[in-house]
């Protein structure tokens with residue numbers, strides 16, 4: 001099938017020609033349209049392809065699905081807070097989505113304030129009298145996620161990171177205690193590992209959750225309630241949360257080949273109260289028969305563990321690069337160059 005390609009307005013070409021590297025990271029107004037975004041981050045002018053608006057440059061692709069909250073960033077699905085909407089021949093991007101989703105994925109310097117240490121706390125979900133999800137054949141989530149956490153720990157330690165597990169046995173652990181331990185251990189990254197479940201046994205795939213910025217809805221809702229407006233401790237790390245979640249989701253999808261359900265937003269307790277950048281990963285649906293069989297296999301557990309490890313390592317690396325870039329003079333920094341290491 002031939003994609004229908006339309007250039008988004010004449011102004012796109014004119015504006016893109018005057019692109020200034022990393023402009024959005026300076027004191028100038030942030031881009032509010034996709035043409036401005038393309039200009040600021042040196043993408044070619046946006047083009048329409050079927051139901052998508054696509055921005056491309058070497059090594060990077062952003063594809064916004066029209067009238068939905070779906071953004072494909074380098075082929076990884078990222079859910080926005082609000083859809084891009086038509087605006088005078090261009091497309092308007094929600095300001096919070098730019099600041100807390102798109103910018104952290106395009107400009108490593110927005111991560112310069114994230115904790116830069118190398119202590120990773122892994123949180124295997126559930127435990128003890130809380131089995132979590134249970135497969136049709138009786139496999140329990142609490143057992144598999146502990147096995148996964150131990151495998152990820154081994155991989156990360158091999159890469160030189162310090163890793164702690166919130167639980168190392170089949171113990172019940174309150175959410176509050178999991179967060180407290182992450183704080184006590186001065187975690188730089190907190191990743192909670194879970195398996196999904198759904199009444200519809202056909203449900204499948206991988207998803208990762210991070211906290212929405214204050215004033216933004218969770219992925220399953222389009223309107224705000226009182227909780228959505230509150231600023232939580234976890235909002236200290238909005239940019240880093242988005243980056244960590246993106247790399248985890250990318251790592252999981254690439255390592256397993258599983259269906260990409262996307263980087264989503266939820267106000268889970270652990271994400272609200274996290275003392276550092278944090279994410280909750282849902283690695284497969286334990287309620288799905290095929291996934292249940294896969295989760296019994298050593299090589300598949302190894303793939304998931306590799307995906308989680310790859311994601312955490314990519315995040316730690318980019319934060320390190322962000323701090324290096326921030327230490328240089330702003331005039332000499334180059335967001336497009338650093339961004340290629342995503």
Ligand SMILES: [Zn+2]
Nearest residue numbers: 125132194195
């Ligand atoms: Zn769970």
